[in-house]
Amino acid sequence: MSGDFVLPSYLDQSDAVSERFARISQRPVKLEVQGLGKTFQSTDGELNALKDINFKVHRREFVSVIGPSGCGKSTLIRILAGLDHPTAGRFLLEGKEVHGPGPDRGMVFQSYTLFPWLTVKKNVMFGLEVGGRSGTMVESEAMQWIDLVGLGRFANAYPSQLSGGMKQRVAIARALANQPQILFMDEPFGALDAQTRSQMQAYLLQIWRNVDVTIMFVTHDLDEAIYLSDRILVLKAHPGEVQEFIEVSVPRPRVPDQFISPEFLATKKRLEELIHPKRSAVAEELPVIRMTSVEDTVD
Amino acid sequence: MSDTRTAPRPWFSIRKELGQRRRLILTAASFLMPVAVWMLVSYCPFIWHPDVKLQFSADRENVTTVFSAGDHVSKEYFPQFLADVRAENTAVLKGREDGSGESGSRYRRANQKLMRQMAPVAVANGWLTYDQAADDVSIYKVWKGVADGTLKPNGITLSSENLAIVRRNWALMSALSPEFDARKLPEVPLEKLVPQGVPANPVYLPAPHEVIEQGYKDFTKVTDPDKPTMGQRFKQSVYIILAGFFLSCLIGIPLGVMCGTFDFFSKLFEPFVDFFRYMPAPVFSTLLVAVFLAHDAPKIALVFVGTFFQMVLIVANTTRQLDVSLLEAAQTLGAKHFTLIRRVILPGITPNLYNDLRILLGWSWTWLVIAELIGVKSGLTEFIETQGRWRNFESVYPVIILIGITGFTTDQILSAMRRYFFPWTPEASEKKRGPIGRFFHWLLDTSVYDKPLKGKTSR
Numbered sequence: 001m002s003g004d005f006v007l008p009s010y011l012d013q014s015d016a017v018s019e020r021f022a023r024i025s026q027r028p029v030k031l032e033v034q035g036l037g038k039t040f041q042s043t044d045g046e047l048n049a050l051k052d053i054n055f056k057v058h059r060r061e062f063v064s065v066i067g068p069s070g071c072g073k074s075t076l077i078r079i080l081a082g083l084d085h086p087t088a089g090r091f092l093l094e095g096k097e098v099h100g101p102g103p104d105r106g107m108v109f110q111s112y113t114l115f116p117w118l119t120v121k122k123n124v125m126f127g128l129e130v131g132g133r134s135g136t137m138v139e140s141e142a143m144q145w146i147d148l149v150g151l152g153r154f155a156n157a158y159p160s161q162l163s164g165g166m167k168q169r170v171a172i173a174r175a176l177a178n179q180p181q182i183l184f185m186d187e188p189f190g191a192l193d194a195q196t197r198s199q200m201q202a203y204l205l206q207i208w209r210n211v212d213v214t215i216m217f218v219t220h221d222l223d224e225a226i227y228l229s230d231r232i233l234v235l236k237a238h239p240g241e242v243q244e245f246i247e248v249s250v251p252r253p254r255v256p257d258q259f260i261s262p263e264f265l266a267t268k269k270r271l272e273e274l275i276h277p278k279r280s281a282v283a284e285e286l287p288v289i290r291m292t293s294v295e296d297t298v299d
Numbered sequence: 300m301s302d303t304r305t306a307p308r309p310w311f312s313i314r315k316e317l318g319q320r321r322r323l324i325l326t327a328a329s330f331l332m333p334v335a336v337w338m339l340v341s342y343c344p345f346i347w348h349p350d351v352k353l354q355f356s357a358d359r360e361n362v363t364t365v366f367s368a369g370d371h372v373s374k375e376y377f378p379q380f381l382a383d384v385r386a387e388n389t390a391v392l393k394g395r396e397d398g399s400g401e402s403g404s405r406y407r408r409a410n411q412k413l414m415r416q417m418a419p420v421a422v423a424n425g426w427l428t429y430d431q432a433a434d435d436v437s438i439y440k441v442w443k444g445v446a447d448g449t450l451k452p453n454g455i456t457l458s459s460e461n462l463a464i465v466r467r468n469w470a471l472m473s474a475l476s477p478e479f480d481a482r483k484l485p486e487v488p489l490e491k492l493v494p495q496g497v498p499a500n501p502v503y504l505p506a507p508h509e510v511i512e513q514g515y516k517d518f519t520k521v522t523d524p525d526k527p528t529m530g531q532r533f534k535q536s537v538y539i540i541l542a543g544f545f546l547s548c549l550i551g552i553p554l555g556v557m558c559g560t561f562d563f564f565s566k567l568f569e570p571f572v573d574f575f576r577y578m579p580a581p582v583f584s585t586l587l588v589a590v591f592l593a594h595d596a597p598k599i600a601l602v603f604v605g606t607f608f609q610m611v612l613i614v615a616n617t618t619r620q621l622d623v624s625l626l627e628a629a630q631t632l633g634a635k636h637f638t639l640i641r642r643v644i645l646p647g648i649t650p651n652l653y654n655d656l657r658i659l660l661g662w663s664w665t666w667l668v669i670a671e672l673i674g675v676k677s678g679l680t681e682f683i684e685t686q687g688r689w690r691n692f693e694s695v696y697p698v699i700i701l702i703g704i705t706g707f708t709t710d711q712i713l714s715a716m717r718r719y720f721f722p723w724t725p726e727a728s729e730k731k732r733g734p735i736g737r738f739f740h741w742l743l744d745t746s747v748y749d750k751p752l753k754g755k756t757s758r
Contacts, residue, residue, distance in 0.1 A: 083627050103633030113628035117646045117723045127632035130642065158723040171628075178632055 008262050010270040013249045021247055024058050024230060030094060030182055030214045031057040031080070037088030038075055038240075048239035049075050053089070055233060055245055057182070057216065062208060064217045064225035065233045068275050072240030073218045077184045080216070081107045093181055103127060106175030106183040110190045112167040114159040120146060120170050121155040127178040145173040148207065165196040169203065176207070182214045189224070198256065201227060205254060222271045226264055227254055234274050243274050334507070341506035344498045351377045352499035354455045355419040357384045357491045358412075366494075368419035371502055381493055388464070388490040400487060407484045414484075416492045417441050423454040439479035442469050455495065464490045505693035514697030517682075529682070533701070536678035539595055540667050543602025544660055551610035552652070558611065559618020560644055572611050580605035580666055584673040598670035598677070605666030606659050613655045614648075621647045650721045657713050664706050 038050040049072040057063050065073045078084040082101035090097050114123050124142040146155050149169035159167055168188055175183055189197045219225050225232050226248055234243040249263040258264050340346055350371040394400025421427040421441045431437045444450035446469030468489045476483035518529045557564040580601055591597040629643045671680035679698050686694035718727035
């Protein structure tokens with residue numbers, strides 16, 4: 001950054017923000033991860049995907065997980081959702097150790113994973129029904145969640161008739177309908193186009209404000225992580241370890257204008273330093289022969 | 300729909316679909332082309348026709364091979380055949396002229412037999428019915444009629460050579476008696492009619508009209524009250540297929556799903572199943588007859604053996620292809636064990652399973668044909684076998700075509716019904732429909748499915 005303009009430190013917090021973090025830390029701990037590790041056995045030997053991960057997430061907190069590709073952020077989320085087994089350590093949900101997948105931990109995948117043979121309404125009712133409930137109560141409850149994500153008109157449509165963004169909203173409604181303790185989201189907006197993506201981010205913030213839910217959100221998009229989260233868990237690769245757990249100093253409520261606020265940029269700068277330590281604008285000079293006339297320059 | 304465009308689209312464009320009408324034309328052509336080739340070969344005498352079909356024949360001295368009317372001889376051999384008969388005639392005439400020829404009552408009997416050469420000609424020309432042609436009195440009259448020209452040809456025209464022979468023979472015959480009398484036949488040898496024939500294709504390629512006529516006869520008339528009618532044969536064949544296939548599904552689908560779901564069952568069953576399917580089902584035919592004895596049981600068992608092992612592997616594979624993230628999503632929603640199978644795996648695989656079964660059903664027709672030949676032969680195949688052995692190929696083709704049509708129609712109907720069974724598949728929302736598809740669209744109310752995107756509130 002050049003000129004007179006000096007970016008504040010990402011650690012600087014306004015009073016309102018630091019008070020908020022103080023309040024959050026007073027809330028009960030939802031998820032506690034203790035010394036979690038994951039080692040894959042491959043033909044070349046052992047691959048240390050995750051090593052000694054420790055952190056806590058409080059109730060109604062929005063935590064993002066970012067890191068360079070291959071840092072094991074998806075593996076971490078999958079372990080916490082019970083879809084993979086850790087090779088070391090353990091994690092506690094509301095103080096109790098859990099194993100395997102369960103309705104107490106919801107999950108939204110990048111690939112939508114809606115059941116194509118069920119209508120939107122039936123998809124949302126799925127979790128309630130396998131939970132042993134049935135009847136009109138379940139149906140009206142499902143409709144409430146569908147309305148919450150603004151898809152009431154499409155309750156009887158099949159997933160194949162919906163756009164990507166709509167599918168992901170159904171997936172969120174489906175996960176929330178179970179009223180999980182914590183909601184894991186694994187790059188949920190990764191497959192969407194930029195416009196739909198920012199729309200979905202706004203939707204998600206709205207939902208999060210109105211619903212009692214704790215969210216852990218995996219992404220590789222730094223803007224997305226800052227815009228959405230209270231805190232950002234930064235992992236590093238080989239082995240996947242916690243580099244830093246950053247408190248985002250951008251005040252809430254968040255609006256898209258904040259993308260160019262000093263706090264936002266400071267946090268982003270820090271994240272970039274952590275994720276791409278030796279960053280150069282052009283990786284290497286390409287051996288390109290000039291194939292246009294000298295006068296015909298693009299600059 | 301594509302025809303509204305001003306610039307005509309080319310018939311040949313790489314990997315572009317043709318319009319509805321053009322598709323229809325080409326589909327029709329794909330069926331008409333083989334039929335056209337068949338007709339061309341059958342009805343153009345100068346194309347192929349390697350045989351001569353005898354209109355009437357002649358016995359030869361000291362030759363055991365006897366041809367009769369309707370038999371095929373090769374084009375190459377036919378002149379030799381004629382030359383042999385002519386040589387005999389020349390010898391007869393020579394003997395008659397120089398008086399060296401023998402005579403006696405044995406020639407009277409030989410001449411009575413020779414007279415009957417005229418029988419197929421008389422029947423083909425409509426001069427006599429089939430029954431009358433066995434009666435020497437009637438045949439004698441035909442010789443008279445042909446010789447004095449009162450009987451006009453109406454089918455087989457005798458060559459001038461043969462007409463001359465008829466007149467010479469009749470001169471000898473009429474001199475003794477104007478009516479048939481077995482004791483008043485010439486006692487000198489008569490000349491034989493020289494065989495005549497028309498170009499023909501081999502017996503295994505009857506002409507379309509012969510096949511259609513014979514097919515109509517076989518499918519409508521009961522020729523032998525002891526034998527099942529074609530309808531009964533068809534029903535029996537379909538019953539064997541369906542019974543074998545149903546049993547196969549009954550065990551094969553659950554086993555396949557279990558193998559595809561649990562690695563335990565996959566490793567426990569699949570290696571043996573994989574090994575077993577390399578043993579072709581027909582090799583078990585004698586074994587199956589020994590175990591299940593007569594009637595339909597061994598046949599059903601053969602169709603079962605033929606489809607079951609393939610089915611287990613295919614269903615297991617289809618089950619494994621189900622997107623695993625759907626299972627993971629269901630698990631994070633609280634589904635476990637049996638609920639996962641019932642609420643995710645089964646509904647998830649049914650559309651592909653449906654396709655698998657459609658293809659397997661097509662295969663089971665192959666096993667049917669073999670199944671019907673084991674033990675006591677039965678059904679459509681028994682008919683094909685018997686008629687084929689008698690070289691009645693015009694009877695064989697209609698049955699083969701019937702099997703083809705049955706298989707094809709079943710498959711088309713099942714394929715068209717798929718979108719109504721599985722309205723949620725992406726293919727179902729495409730609006731391309733064939734005639735059968737339109738029928739089912741009309742038959743089944745899919746408005747529930749169509750509505751939401753048309754902007755109506757569903758609540």
